[in-house]
Amino acid sequence: MTSSAASWRMLLATAAAEVAVDSQRWILVAMQKNGEKIMTMLWRILGNEQDVCDAYQDTFLQLAHWQGGQKPDNVRAFVFRTASNTAVSILRRRKVHDKACRAIAEETTEFYSTQVGGDLDANQLRETLRTYITRLPEQLRSVILLRDLAEMPYSQVASIMGISVASARVYRCRAVQLLSAWMARKKEFSQS
Amino acid sequence: MNTKLRHHCRSIRLRFAEAILDKLESTTGIVQRHLAECPRCRRLATGNARLRLAMQMLKTQPHDADLLMKANTRAIGVLKHKLRDLPQAEKLRHARPRVPIYARVGKYTEPVSRAAACLVILLVIRLGVFAAMTKIQDEGKTAIDEYYARNLDQDILDDLL
Numbered sequence: 001m002t003s004s005a006a007s008w009r010m011l012l013a014t015a016a017a018e019v020a021v022d023s024q025r026w027i028l029v030a031m032q033k034n035g036e037k038i039m040t041m042l043w044r045i046l047g048n049e050q051d052v053c054d055a056y057q058d059t060f061l062q063l064a065h066w067q068g069g070q071k072p073d074n075v076r077a078f079v080f081r082t083a084s085n086t087a088v089s090i091l092r093r094r095k096v097h098d099k100a101c102r103a104i105a106e107e108t109t110e111f112y113s114t115q116v117g118g119d120l121d122a123n124q125l126r127e128t129l130r131t132y133i134t135r136l137p138e139q140l141r142s143v144i145l146l147r148d149l150a151e152m153p154y155s156q157v158a159s160i161m162g163i164s165v166a167s168a169r170v171y172r173c174r175a176v177q178l179l180s181a182w183m184a185r186k187k188e189f190s191q192s
Numbered sequence: 193m194n195t196k197l198r199h200h201c202r203s204i205r206l207r208f209a210e211a212i213l214d215k216l217e218s219t220t221g222i223v224q225r226h227l228a229e230c231p232r233c234r235r236l237a238t239g240n241a242r243l244r245l246a247m248q249m250l251k252t253q254p255h256d257a258d259l260l261m262k263a264n265t266r267a268i269g270v271l272k273h274k275l276r277d278l279p280q281a282e283k284l285r286h287a288r289p290r291v292p293i294y295a296r297v298g299k300y301t302e303p304v305s306r307a308a309a310c311l312v313i314l315l316v317i318r319l320g321v322f323a324a325m326t327k328i329q330d331e332g333k334t335a336i337d338e339y340y341a342r343n344l345d346q347d348i349l350d351d352l353l
Contacts, residue, residue: 024271024272024275025275025278025280027275028268028271028275028278028280028281028284029280031264031267031268031284032280032283032284032287035260035263035264035284036260036287036290039259039260039263039289040289043253043255043259044250044251044253047250047253049255049256049259049262052255052259052263053259053262053263053266056263056264056266056267057263057266057267057269057270059267060267060270060271061267061270064270064271064272122249125242125245125246125249126246126249126250126253128246129243129246129247129249129250148247149250149251176243179239179243180236180239180240180242180243181236181239182239183238183239183240183242183243183246184235184236184238184239184240184242185239
């Protein structure tokens with residue numbers, strides 16, 4: 001009697017596990033559908049493999065645990081917004097870390113002697129833009145990240161952000177104006 | 193700065209904002225003339241150019257071909273065991289970025305266009321040669337007809353006389 005009850009319990013547990021797997025299969029589907037675009041966007045924001053992998057993992061971890069493993073209404077919007085926010089957080093942390101490192105390196109004066117050659121300007125330019133993107137207000141930043149770095153059409157950007165296409169255009173226009181004004185500041189540009 | 197110049201600034205900056213990153217033409221005559229006179233807009237134009245350059249550099253920075261594979265493997269690693277063992281997960285672990293069709297076809301465009309050009313040249317030559325040959329044939333035939341017509345008449349006349 002007890003053995004049959006135990007076997008029933010095991011059977012039920014197995015069935016529950018199967019249901020759970022089936023109910024979370026959409027995570028893999030989301031990864032398959034959006035993974036490549038997210039990875040490209042993350043790479044452009046972060047420019048570092050390790051950070052890209054961290055942000056990517058964090059994004060899907062958050063997706064898997066959202067409200068106890070439930071599926072969000074708009075999975076695409078969820079993953080893109082989570083990925084961009086995670087990337088920007090990582091970028092900000094990295095900037096703080098870099099600043100501290102630079103302060104230490106400047107004391108030893110070895111830092112600048114190692115950065116020679118043609119790559120300096122390209123890297124500097126990329127890092128400057130990344131820094132300025134993190135400084136943008138949230139809405140403007142999201143539009144720039146989705147429209148320019150993830151290369152999405154305005155219609156998709158608008159649906160992910162839950163705004164109209166016209167608003168997305170206006171936000172991008174403002175973001176571009178701000179970024180170019182910051183990029184024009186030569187003094188800060190050369191220091192960053 | 194005079195009022196006319198200031199009036200132009202607004203429209204010029206609006207054009208910049210529209211033009212930047214969209215590869216629209218921002219170097220039209222009116223913009224160029226304004227930039228020559230207005231230092232503020234010139235500074236803004238410099239900022240725009242830097243922004244465009246930096247954005248292009250961000251977009252063109254290459255990454256490892258297996259980055260997607262690595263990222264997927266790590267992301268799948270934190271999912272439930274049952275999900276990790278699915279064939280779909282296995283496929284994702286070996287996923288590679290898809291190369292866009294224009295990039296794949298891009299390397300063949302030059303030889304294909306050369307071959308097409310050669311074909312066109314051959315066709316034109318062939319048409320030209322055939323047309324010329326037909327013309328020569330027609331003219332030759334006409335000349336022979338005229339000759340025979342002229343001489344045959346004379347011969348017949350000679351014979352008759």
